[in-house]
Structures are given as C-alpha cells and as structure tokens.
Amino acid sequence: MSDTNKQKSGGKKSKVAESFRKKGFQIFGLGAQDFIRFFFGGNASLAIIILILICVFLAREGIMFFPDHHKGLKSYRLAGQELVDYVGEEIDAHTSLYSAANVAYYAEVNRTSQEEDTILRAYRSVLANVENMTKKTWGRLEAWQEEKEDLEDELEDLLEDKEKLTEAAAAPAAAANDANADQAADTNESEDSAAKLAEVNKEIAAVEARMKELDAEIELLSEKLKKEVNVAIASDEAWDLGVGADQPPADSIDEIKEAVLFEAHPDADEEHAFIVEVKERSKEKKAKAAEELTGFKDTVKGIQAAVRPIRSYHSDLKKIAVENKREIEKFSTAPERRKALLEGAENTEDPEDKQEMLDRANAVDITEPEYDKINAPIYERVPEHEKLAADLKAETEKLYAALPEVSELETKSARESFGRAEVYNERFQNRVEENTEKVKEWRHDKNLSIFESATAFIFGKNWITNSSWHDFYGLLPLLSGSLLISIIALVVAVPFAVAAAVYVNQVAPYGEQNFVKPAIEFIEAIPSVVLGFFGILVFGETLRNVSQVEWLSWVPGFPMAERLTILNAGLLLAFMAIPTIFTLAEDALNNVPGALTENSLAMGASKLQTVFRVIVPTALSGIIAAVLLGFGRIVGETMVVLLVAGNKIKIPDFTEGLGVVAQPAHTMTGIIAQELGEVDEGSLHWRALFIVGMVLFCISLAVNFTAQKVLKKFQKI
Amino acid sequence: MHDLAKDKPVEKSLNPFSTKDFALKRRDGFIRTLLRLATYFILACAGFIFADIIIKGAPVVFESSFPFVNTKFFTESPETLVVFDTADGESHQLDFSDYSQFKRDNPDMKIIEEHTHSYSGGGILGxxxxxxxxxxxxxxxxxxxxxxxxxxxNEYSSKGRFMDMVRLAIMNLAGVPSIVYGLFGLGLFxxxxxxxxxxxxxxxxxxxPILPGKYLSFEGWGTCMMAGGFTLAVMILPVIIAACEESLKAIPMGFREASLALGATKWQTISKAVxxxxxxxxxxxxxxxxxxxxxxxAPIMFTAALAHKDVLPWEGANSLGGFFSQSVQAMPYHIYTVAARIPQSEYTKPMQYGSVFVFMILVMCFAALSIWMRIHYRKKVKW
Incomplete structure (x- = not known):
C-alpha cells in the first residue's frame, strides 16, 4: 500500500491537485487511505484484544479451581478428616508448649557443662574443617590404602595358587614311580605346572615389590598429611566455628589441636584421651545438674506424657478417616475408570479381551458410599473427646503451674523459651476450648457453601501439596510473605529514593545532576536474576556475618542463623525499587510550578525550607504515586524472592516481634515459579497456582489504578 | 527535620551574623549532607555489586595471553564438569566429553575423588x-x-472516553508482574x-480442516522459542505502546497541519512529516x-527455557517451523539454574560469575545506549 502511495506522491501531478482529485483506487467505496487506517486500527484492536486475553486465559485456567477445591474440601469433611484435624490442632498446640518447656529444661541442664560442651563443639568443627582442608591428601592416602588391601587379597590368592601348584608338582613326581606307562604325559604336566609355578612366583614378587612401594608411598603421604594438618590447624579457617558458636576457653586450645592432630593420623581409631575426659566431665556435670532439677524434669516429662491418651485417640480416628477417604476417592474416580474400560473394550479386536474388559467395567462399583455408615465409627468415639480434652487441659494447666518461676531460671535462652511457652500455653488453652466445641458440633453432612471454600482458600493458613492426608491450598502463608517482604523493601527504599530525588532535583549542582540521574536510572536495568544471584552468593553471607557482630545484637532478628531470609530479600528488593521510585518522584518534583518556589524564596525562606515546606508537600501526591508504583514492582518481582527469600511455606512467626525478618518465607510469585513446572496440567494444584497468579494480577492492577488516580489528582493542582 | 524548623521560628534579624541564622545555615548544611549521603549510598551499593561481579567474573572471561578472551567460554554450551584426582597426585578439571576422552586415552589411570558439577563446565554459547x-x-x-x-x-483515533480508558488499561498493564505474563503465555501460546x-x-x-489433509488445530505451540518470544512481546507491549505514543505526541501539531494544508494525504503526512x-x-x-x-x-521459565540442551538451535531443526518450535537455553534461566538449582562449590563459581558478568555487561550496554540516546536526542531536537 505504501508503494502505491509513493508512486502517487512522486508523480508529476502537483500534490494540491491530488488531494482534490477523485481517488482512483477504490474497493467498496474505500480508498487506500481507509485501508491504511484499517490496518493501523486492526493492529491496535489486536493489541487490545491480546491484553484482554490475559484476563481471559488466567481465568480460563484458574476459575475451575473453585469448584474443584470445593469438592476436595467437601470430601475432606465427608471423610471425617476435618474432625481428626481438630484433634490434631490441639495436639500441635500442646506440642509447641511442651517443646518450649523442654528447650528451657535442657538449657538449664547444659548450663553447668557449658565449658565442656563448647570445647567439644569446637573440637568437632575444627576437626571437620581440617579434614575438609586436607581432603586431597586424605583421599589419596585412602586410595593407596585401598589398593594395598586389594594387593593383600591378591597376594593371598597367589600364595594359595602357589601352594596348590607345588603340591601338584610334587604329586606327579610321586605317581611317576608307580606308573611308568603315562610317563610322557606326566612329564608334560609337571613341566607345565613348573612353568606355572615360576609364573606365580614372578607375580608374587611383583605384588610384593608393589606393596613395598605402596608402603613407602603411604609412609610419605602420612608424613605429608601430618604436615598439612599442622599447617591447616594453624590457619584461621580451621577455627571458623560456624554461626553463633562460642570460642573455647584459651587454655584448652592447645589440647584441642593435639586431639585433632591425633585424630587426623591415618591409623587413629580411638578418640584422644583429652576428648574422652572432657566428654566424661560434661556428662558428670550434666547428671549433677539434672539431679538438682528433678522437679523441673518431672514436670516436663509429665507434660509430654499428658498428651499420650489423646494422641492414641487421634491416631485411631485417623485410621478410620483414611479408610473413609479411600472409599470416597474410589467412588469419585469410578465413572472415569468405567469409561476408560468401556473405551478400551470398544477399541480391542480380540473378543475375549473385550468381554473381560466389559465385565470389569460392569464390576466397577459406582454406588455412592453411605456416608452415615462410614462415619459411624467416628461418631461413636466423638463423646470420648470431651473428657480427654478436658483431662489434657486440666493436667497441662496443673503442670504448667508447677513449672519453675522465670526468676528461678539462670540462662537467657531458658527464660526466652519460657516467654514463648507462656504464649503457647495461652494458645493451647484457647485451642482446646474452641475445638472441644467444634468437635461436639461437627457433622459430616453439614453443608459446605462455595463461599466457605473460597474463604478457606483466601484465609487458609496452610499450603500443603502432594500430601497423602489432604492437600490444603491456603493463600495466607504466601500473601503474608509477599507483603512482609514488600513492606520491608518499601520502608528501606522510600527514604533513600525520595532523599535522592530531592537532592538531585533541588540541591545538587547542574553537573552533578547530569551524572547522578542517569546513574540511578541505570540501576533499573540490572536484571533481577543477577540481583538474586548476588543475594544468594554474596549478600546473604555478608548480611549473616554482619548480624553476628556483637554490638549489633540489639537489632531485632540479629544474629541471624540463615542466609536466605525475609530481610535479605527485602533489602535487595528495596535496591530494585529505588530507581522506580526515584524517577517518578523526581518527575513529580520537577513538575512543581516554578512560581511556588520563587514566591517562597522571595518571602525569605531558605532553600531547604522551601524544599521541605513548599515543594515536597506540593509534589506529595506524585511522590505517593511513585511509592505505590514501586510497591507494585516489588510485589510482582519473582526471581529475587525465588532465589533469596528462603522458600519456606509457613506464615512468619510474629511472636518474635520485629525479629520475624530473620525467618525464611515464601511468596506468591515464588511459588508459581517454583511449582508450576512440576504439576500436571489441569490438576487442582495447577489451577491453584493460576488463581494465585490472578490474585497477583488483581493486586497489581489495584495498585496501579490507585497510583493513576493519585497522579491525576496531583495534576489538577 | 520538619519539626526542628517548626519549633524555632526564624526571627528576622538585621544582623546577618546573628547566631540563629548561623544555626539555620548549619542545619541546612547538615540536611544537604544527609541528602547527598543517601544519594551516594545508593550509587555505592550499585558500585559494590558491579565491582563484585566484575572482579570475580572478568578473570573467567578474559585471559592474560593471546587472544585475551576465553574463547572456549563463548564457543561451547554448558556441560557437566568433572573434577578428579589421578593416582599420580594431579588434579584435573574436565568437561564431561573431555573426561570420557581422557578415560579412553588413559585406561589404566586410577581415578580418585571424582566429583561432578552439573552445568559448571563448557561455555555459554547455547x-x-x-x-x-x-x-x-x-x-x-x-x-x-x-x-x-x-x-x-495518536494519529487516527478520535479523542474520547473510550480511548482514555484504553490508554488507562494499557498503562495499568505495564505494571502487571512478569510472572503473570508467564502464566498467560503458558495458557495462550x-x-x-x-x-x-x-x-x-x-x-x-x-x-x-483448512486444506485437504491439513487441519488448523488450537492445540498450542508447546514449550518453544516462539511461545517465549510472543510472551515477552506481550509483556513489553504496553511499555512500547506508551513510549512510542509519547514520542509521537512530542511532534508539534504544526508539522501535521502544515503537511495536510499542502495537500498531502493522511498517510503521507504520517510517513513524511511525523x-x-x-x-x-x-x-x-x-x-x-x-x-x-x-x-x-519469569515469563520464559515455563514457555521457552530449558536448562540443558545438547545442540544449538540451527543444528536440531530441519525446517523453518521446526526451528522456531524448539525450546532454547537462555542466559537468565541459565543463571538461575547455576545459582539456585545445583549444589554450590568452588568449581561452580567460574561458570556462575562468568555468565553473570557477560550477561550483565550485555544488558548494561543496551541500557546505557538507551539512556545515552534519550539524553542525546532530547538535547538535539528543538522545535
């Protein structure tokens, strides 16, 4: 089309005349210009259609999730699994209480033998480090020793052969005297065995020579190993005791070194006397401490024992529920199996096979299980629960009261554990009260509305897949991880980005502006996978090391035990969001009318007073929009969180206050990237991931839309 | 900062050296320094990341002797790396194919401490x-x-509510997370x-059926580079539309009016004057x-990328359709694989840093080019 146009415009007739001329090229009354218009219009509608299709296809794959999920939850209820999990929740709540008390107890017991334990721990990690550092020599030595053993076996075999051959050589000689008839043959044979004997002798000599060589090698190598161990043990690397470990007392270091040297010797089988002694000492001290704390111990043991009856009750019920679940599953897959068999029968030629398949198809049981009947054993045992739960509650309450006072505890970690135990105890009490009611009221045939199953997804606390019990799809662990990481990122990014925007736009001299602005915009181009890579290999380790520094221990969550945490991901995402927020905020500041600034300056305000009281407030809605868009970018970021957030599907434990940032988490974007490649197309899990994608889509649309609205408001000023 | 200034209202003093003004100046200076520190802290972080990757990555890519570039790194595809010691006490690091060759050449050699590191050998050509x-x-x-x-x-559509809505929708779609585009690409392409x-x-x-023996079937393209390319295209479509419209809008209306007044057609105006x-x-x-x-x-994870592939795209295809319908390895996915999906050790480091270095330099070059062009043309074009 453009060619025809070019010809026309390049023609001899003047352009003015052309536009008044009747158009030559027309189909159905449409000229070339109309076709060009339609071409562009068509492409534009294609683009718009594609963008609409995004919603359609997300919905197409995802929307069936709700009915399927509803069905799954229904069978969960019909099978009685729901009831069993009520009991399970009580037990879990109790277990966390018990483990907190238990941790406190062991912290107290180990308190006396701390010195010895530190020495033992240090010894173990130094030994591991040294072994790691001298791995090569170690490996070679082992290889030689192996070869030597092989040679020894071989030598044994050869010696046996030799014995046999010598006997064989002797026997014919003796026999020769008796029977001369076969002399010729015998001579032959004995000559043969003599040759063999010589050969074997030669081999033996060779093996022995090799063994000698090996012995020399081994001698050399073990000398070398000893030297290397000596060098290794003197290095700092060997004394890197790992995260959060205490240094052993100074006077024991030499002895630890000696013990490691002793252990590193190739022939060492037993432990060094020093280590044995320290172990002995630690054991003694622990026993003594435990004796003093018998009351505490008994209480803790009592707590553990108290849960036993309800635990066995729980496992009994669980068995019934599993059976029920199997029945229900069998029923729900029956039509499909039957259909498959019938189809197979249709496609087979062989009449016998066909008949067999038809028979099997007819044999498929498609009657619905009688839910009342299969749940009867569960109902039978429901009344027991109230008493069991009440007993457990009373017993635990009594035992909890019997625990020592916090003030009696001597170690910090025990006191902390007690703090947690208090929270857990309260939770446990509430849980039992609530669930006793729930168990009493539970009915397998209680109607489950589609709305309820939707809430079970949105507010579900578990995301458990591929489990043999029941797959839970709850959004909360993912959503909370995503939001927590985004909030940390925003809290860090906003001050820096806005400060940089103010600086570049208002304070910096012209030359500096021209350097800083492109430089920060340049950061935006760093691919997210590169940042994630940096986080996993460099930043995580650095952050953990920084968190070990003593004078930083007041920072919540420090010292951190993990490399891949919410904090790590949050900080990297903050770095990613800075250019976005910076650029937009700078734009907003730039758009503030010059008259406002001039007026303020003319009134005698200083430059910075003008900036903070006139310019920034005026540009505030633009800055808010920038922050919102930055949030949108962070929430949707995939690779960084997939790589560095730790990928643990659990709602972050907020009992630690701000220390929650040191935990790993999982995110909505991360879970899609991680799991979508591994699930079957069209399965419930697959659909769940698409729904998570839809939630993300909605969040980002909402954020963007709000940002646009805020911007529009700003432009009206 | 705000409050400080509020608490002590600045009194107008005739003496320019009065202490209060001095305090104000000092505070001004302090805040300036704070702002400057924040700005340069961001740049320092960026500098640290670049420096780390360049320092650790450059030695993998460059060499001290001729031809100064590690040619193997650019002419081979990723392979499994085998690290082993032989009985004579020498350690070797060989790619898997070289390792098999080595074993064939030295059948008697005793091999000790053999470790394999997937994707850590070879190069990044694929x-x-x-x-x-x-x-x-x-x-x-x-x-x-x-x-x-x-x-x-910008040129044809009439102004109105509908077009504003379309624009708003496009703007909003520019902020949709890339993984959502990945899901969409998987669902559609x-x-x-x-x-x-x-x-x-x-x-x-x-x-x-469209032709005898041929059907037009809506069964999808499968995981292939077409699907990946189209998914990426949809992803940046809003960005490209917005940016192109922006540059069209910047052309003064007068250009079009003048052209039309001279009798040019609409298309002539667009193609010659806009x-x-x-x-x-x-x-x-x-x-x-x-x-x-x-x-x-994220968008190519499920639609196009593959962690391992033996042949290059043009070696495996026998027709044009076949060429586009095969899955490919991709740099970002390769980096994700070597960074997170294989066990870490010192032997995987060169591959990791080498790939990240090359990838970052490539992307950064394009980024720098686009930033430079924007600044350059903004300066140059004046009407």
Missing part, C-alpha cells in the same frame, strides 16, 4: 544464542504491533495457540524494550 533469538522474536513482534497501535492511538497439523491432537481446544521525527524516540523505546526483555526470567 544460552547466549537462545537469549538473542528470544529477544529478536520478541522485538520484531512487539515493535510491529506496538508501533502500529501507537500510530493508530503453549496450550491454545493455533497450529497447522496433519492430525489434530485430542488436547486441542477445537480444530477444523514518523521521521519520532524515529529516535521509537528507537530508544525499542532498545529499552530489549533491555527489559533480555533480563526477564
């Missing part, structure tokens, strides 16, 4: 080629649709997009698009 192909497909598709759409929106086949698959949404001046802006937009697309991992 991923580089894959990323280039994906980017190419994406840019061709996205520029074609994006340019025409922006021309329509991999599973539903139409193909011409001899016999339609059972899985197809629907299909109908597009040539909008061209630099559009070029900048497309380079920006390349930068974004080349760095994306």
């Amino acid at each position: 991923p580089l080629v894959g990323t280039a192909l994906l980017t190419l497909i994406c840019i061709v598709v996205a520029l074609f649709i994006g340019l025409t759409t922006s021309i329509y929106l 991999c599973l539903v997009a139409p193909v011409i086949v001899d016999a339609p698959n059972d899985r197809a949404l629907f299909s109908f 597009l040539p001046y909008a061209f630099p802006g559009m070029l900048t937009a497309s380079i920006l698009g390349i930068t974004r697309v080349a760095g994306e991992t």
Whole structure:
C-alpha cells in the first residue's frame, strides 16, 4: 500500500491537485487511505484484544479451581478428616508448649557443662574443617590404602595358587614311580605346572615389590598429611566455628589441636584421651545438674506424657478417616475408570479381551458410599473427646503451674523459651476450648457453601501439596510473605529514593545532576536474576556475618542463623525499587510550578525550607504515586524472592516481634515459579497456582489504578 | 527535620551574623549532607555489586595471553564438569566429553575423588544464542504491533472516553508482574495457540480442516522459542505502546497541519512529516524494550527455557517451523539454574560469575545506549 502511495506522491501531478482529485483506487467505496487506517486500527484492536486475553486465559485456567477445591474440601469433611484435624490442632498446640518447656529444661541442664560442651563443639568443627582442608591428601592416602588391601587379597590368592601348584608338582613326581606307562604325559604336566609355578612366583614378587612401594608411598603421604594438618590447624579457617558458636576457653586450645592432630593420623581409631575426659566431665556435670532439677524434669516429662491418651485417640480416628477417604476417592474416580474400560473394550479386536474388559467395567462399583455408615465409627468415639480434652487441659494447666518461676531460671535462652511457652500455653488453652466445641458440633453432612471454600482458600493458613492426608491450598502463608517482604523493601527504599530525588532535583549542582540521574536510572536495568544471584552468593553471607557482630545484637532478628531470609530479600528488593521510585518522584518534583518556589524564596525562606515546606508537600501526591508504583514492582518481582527469600511455606512467626525478618518465607510469585513446572496440567494444584497468579494480577492492577488516580489528582493542582 | 524548623521560628534579624541564622545555615548544611549521603549510598551499593561481579567474573572471561578472551567460554554450551584426582597426585578439571576422552586415552589411570558439577563446565554459547533469538522474536513482534497501535492511538483515533480508558488499561498493564505474563503465555501460546497439523491432537481446544489433509488445530505451540518470544512481546507491549505514543505526541501539531494544508494525504503526512521525527524516540523505546526483555526470567521459565540442551538451535531443526518450535537455553534461566538449582562449590563459581558478568555487561550496554540516546536526542531536537 505504501508503494502505491509513493508512486502517487512522486508523480508529476502537483500534490494540491491530488488531494482534490477523485481517488482512483477504490474497493467498496474505500480508498487506500481507509485501508491504511484499517490496518493501523486492526493492529491496535489486536493489541487490545491480546491484553484482554490475559484476563481471559488466567481465568480460563484458574476459575475451575473453585469448584474443584470445593469438592476436595467437601470430601475432606465427608471423610471425617476435618474432625481428626481438630484433634490434631490441639495436639500441635500442646506440642509447641511442651517443646518450649523442654528447650528451657535442657538449657538449664547444659548450663553447668557449658565449658565442656563448647570445647567439644569446637573440637568437632575444627576437626571437620581440617579434614575438609586436607581432603586431597586424605583421599589419596585412602586410595593407596585401598589398593594395598586389594594387593593383600591378591597376594593371598597367589600364595594359595602357589601352594596348590607345588603340591601338584610334587604329586606327579610321586605317581611317576608307580606308573611308568603315562610317563610322557606326566612329564608334560609337571613341566607345565613348573612353568606355572615360576609364573606365580614372578607375580608374587611383583605384588610384593608393589606393596613395598605402596608402603613407602603411604609412609610419605602420612608424613605429608601430618604436615598439612599442622599447617591447616594453624590457619584461621580451621577455627571458623560456624554461626553463633562460642570460642573455647584459651587454655584448652592447645589440647584441642593435639586431639585433632591425633585424630587426623591415618591409623587413629580411638578418640584422644583429652576428648574422652572432657566428654566424661560434661556428662558428670550434666547428671549433677539434672539431679538438682528433678522437679523441673518431672514436670516436663509429665507434660509430654499428658498428651499420650489423646494422641492414641487421634491416631485411631485417623485410621478410620483414611479408610473413609479411600472409599470416597474410589467412588469419585469410578465413572472415569468405567469409561476408560468401556473405551478400551470398544477399541480391542480380540473378543475375549473385550468381554473381560466389559465385565470389569460392569464390576466397577459406582454406588455412592453411605456416608452415615462410614462415619459411624467416628461418631461413636466423638463423646470420648470431651473428657480427654478436658483431662489434657486440666493436667497441662496443673503442670504448667508447677513449672519453675522465670526468676528461678539462670540462662537467657531458658527464660526466652519460657516467654514463648507462656504464649503457647495461652494458645493451647484457647485451642482446646474452641475445638472441644467444634468437635461436639461437627457433622459430616453439614453443608459446605462455595463461599466457605473460597474463604478457606483466601484465609487458609496452610499450603500443603502432594500430601497423602489432604492437600490444603491456603493463600495466607504466601500473601503474608509477599507483603512482609514488600513492606520491608518499601520502608528501606522510600527514604533513600525520595532523599535522592530531592537532592538531585533541588540541591545538587547542574553537573552533578547530569551524572547522578542517569546513574540511578541505570540501576533499573540490572536484571533481577543477577540481583538474586548476588543475594544468594554474596549478600546473604555478608548480611549473616554482619548480624553476628556483637554490638549489633540489639537489632531485632540479629544474629541471624540463615542466609536466605525475609530481610535479605527485602533489602535487595528495596535496591530494585529505588530507581522506580526515584524517577517518578523526581518527575513529580520537577513538575512543581516554578512560581511556588520563587514566591517562597522571595518571602525569605531558605532553600531547604522551601524544599521541605513548599515543594515536597506540593509534589506529595506524585511522590505517593511513585511509592505505590514501586510497591507494585516489588510485589510482582519473582526471581529475587525465588532465589533469596528462603522458600519456606509457613506464615512468619510474629511472636518474635520485629525479629520475624530473620525467618525464611515464601511468596506468591515464588511459588508459581517454583511449582508450576512440576504439576500436571489441569490438576487442582495447577489451577491453584493460576488463581494465585490472578490474585497477583488483581493486586497489581489495584495498585496501579490507585497510583493513576493519585497522579491525576496531583495534576489538577 | 520538619519539626526542628517548626519549633524555632526564624526571627528576622538585621544582623546577618546573628547566631540563629548561623544555626539555620548549619542545619541546612547538615540536611544537604544527609541528602547527598543517601544519594551516594545508593550509587555505592550499585558500585559494590558491579565491582563484585566484575572482579570475580572478568578473570573467567578474559585471559592474560593471546587472544585475551576465553574463547572456549563463548564457543561451547554448558556441560557437566568433572573434577578428579589421578593416582599420580594431579588434579584435573574436565568437561564431561573431555573426561570420557581422557578415560579412553588413559585406561589404566586410577581415578580418585571424582566429583561432578552439573552445568559448571563448557561455555555459554547455547544460552547466549537462545537469549538473542528470544529477544529478536520478541522485538520484531512487539515493535510491529506496538508501533502500529501507537500510530493508530495518536494519529487516527478520535479523542474520547473510550480511548482514555484504553490508554488507562494499557498503562495499568505495564505494571502487571512478569510472572503473570508467564502464566498467560503458558495458557495462550503453549496450550491454545493455533497450529497447522496433519492430525489434530485430542488436547486441542477445537480444530477444523483448512486444506485437504491439513487441519488448523488450537492445540498450542508447546514449550518453544516462539511461545517465549510472543510472551515477552506481550509483556513489553504496553511499555512500547506508551513510549512510542509519547514520542509521537512530542511532534508539534504544526508539522501535521502544515503537511495536510499542502495537500498531502493522511498517510503521507504520517510517513513524511511525523514518523521521521519520532524515529529516535521509537528507537530508544525499542532498545529499552530489549533491555527489559533480555533480563526477564519469569515469563520464559515455563514457555521457552530449558536448562540443558545438547545442540544449538540451527543444528536440531530441519525446517523453518521446526526451528522456531524448539525450546532454547537462555542466559537468565541459565543463571538461575547455576545459582539456585545445583549444589554450590568452588568449581561452580567460574561458570556462575562468568555468565553473570557477560550477561550483565550485555544488558548494561543496551541500557546505557538507551539512556545515552534519550539524553542525546532530547538535547538535539528543538522545535
């Protein structure tokens, strides 16, 4: 089309005349210009259609999730699994209480033998480090020793052969005297065995020579190993005791070194006397401490024992529920199996096979299980629960009261554990009260509305897949991880980005502006996978090391035990969001009318007073929009969180206050990237991931839309 | 800062050296320094990341002797690395193919302490080629649709509520997370997009005959570079449309009016009086698009990328359709694989840092180019 146009415009007739001329090229009354218009219009509608299709296809794959999920939850209820999990929740709540008390107890017991334990721990990690550092020599030595053993076996075999051959050589000689008839043959044979004997002798000599060589090698190598161990043990690397470990007392270091040297010797089988002694000492001290704390111990043991009856009750019920679940599953897959068999029968030629398949198809049981009947054993045992739960509650309450006072505890970690135990105890009490009611009221045939199953997804606390019990799809662990990481990122990014925007736009001299602005915009181009890579290999380790520094221990969550945490991901995402927020905020500041600034300056305000009281407030809605868009970018970021957030599907434990940032988490974007490649197309899990994608889509649309609205408001000023 | 200033209102004093003004100045200076520190802290962080990657990555890519570049790194695809000691006390690091050769050459050699590290040997030719192909497909598709759409929106469409809504929708879609585009690409291009086949698959949404023995079947393209390229194209479509429209809008109305007044047709006006001046802006937009697309991992994870592939794309295909319908390795996905999906050790480091270094330099070059062009043309074009 453009060619025809070019010809026309390049023609001899003047352009003015052309536009008044009747158009030559027309189909159905449409000229070339109309076709060009339609071409562009068509492409534009294609683009718009594609963008609409995004919603359609997300919905197409995802929307069936709700009915399927509803069905799954229904069978969960019909099978009685729901009831069993009520009991399970009580037990879990109790277990966390018990483990907190238990941790406190062991912290107290180990308190006396701390010195010895530190020495033992240090010894173990130094030994591991040294072994790691001298791995090569170690490996070679082992290889030689192996070869030597092989040679020894071989030598044994050869010696046996030799014995046999010598006997064989002797026997014919003796026999020769008796029977001369076969002399010729015998001579032959004995000559043969003599040759063999010589050969074997030669081999033996060779093996022995090799063994000698090996012995020399081994001698050399073990000398070398000893030297290397000596060098290794003197290095700092060997004394890197790992995260959060205490240094052993100074006077024991030499002895630890000696013990490691002793252990590193190739022939060492037993432990060094020093280590044995320290172990002995630690054991003694622990026993003594435990004796003093018998009351505490008994209480803790009592707590553990108290849960036993309800635990066995729980496992009994669980068995019934599993059976029920199997029945229900069998029923729900029956039509499909039957259909498959019938189809197979249709496609087979062989009449016998066909008949067999038809028979099997007819044999498929498609009657619905009688839910009342299969749940009867569960109902039978429901009344027991109230008493069991009440007993457990009373017993635990009594035992909890019997625990020592916090003030009696001597170690910090025990006191902390007690703090947690208090929270857990309260939770446990509430849980039992609530669930006793729930168990009493539970009915397998209680109607489950589609709305309820939707809430079970949105507010579900578990995301458990591929489990043999029941797959839970709850959004909360993912959503909370995503939001927590985004909030940390925003809290860090906003001050820096806005400060940089103010600086570049208002304070910096012209030359500096021209350097800083492109430089920060340049950061935006760093691919997210590169940042994630940096986080996993460099930043995580650095952050953990920084968190070990003593004078930083007041920072919540420090010292951190993990490399891949919410904090790590949050900080990297903050770095990613800075250019976005910076650029937009700078734009907003730039758009503030010059008259406002001039007026303020003319009134005698200083430059910075003008900036903070006139310019920034005026540009505030633009800055808010920038922050919102930055949030949108962070929430949707995939690779960084997939790589560095730790990928643990659990709602972050907020009992630690701000220390929650040191935990790993999982995110909505991360879970899609991680799991979508591994699930079957069209399965419930697959659909769940698409729904998570839809939630993300909605969040980002909402954020963007709000940002646009805020911007529009700003432009009206 | 705000409150400090509020608490002590500045009294107007005739003496310019009075203490209060002095305090104000000092506070001003302090805040300035604070702002400057925040700004340079950001740059320092960026500098630290670049420095770390360059320091650790450059030795892998460059060599001290001729030809100064590690040619093997650019001419081979990723392979498994085998690290072993032989009985004579020497340690070796060989790619798997070389290792097999070594074993054939030295059948008697006793091998001790053998470790394999997947994807840590060889080079990055496969991923580089894959990323280039994906980017190419994406840019061709996205520029074609994006340019025409922006021309329509800016030059042809009538102003009104509907068009404003379309613009708002496009703006909003620019902020949708890339992984959502990945899901969409999987749902549309991999599973539903139409193909011409001899016999339609059972899985197809629907299909109908178009030629004797040929069917148009909506069964999707499967995991392939076409699907990946198209997904990426859809992802940057809003960005490209917005950027192109922006550069079209910047052309003064007078150009068009003058052209039309001279009797040029609408298309002549657009092609002669508008597009040539909008061209630099559009070029900048497309380079920006390349930068974004080349760095994306999430959209190609399920639609195109493959961690391991023995042959390069042109070695495995026998027809044009076959060429585009194979999956490829891609740099970002390769980096994700070596960074997170294989056990870490000192032997995987060179591959990790080498790939990240090359990848970052490539993307950064495009980014720098687009930033430079924007600044350059903004200065140059004046009307």
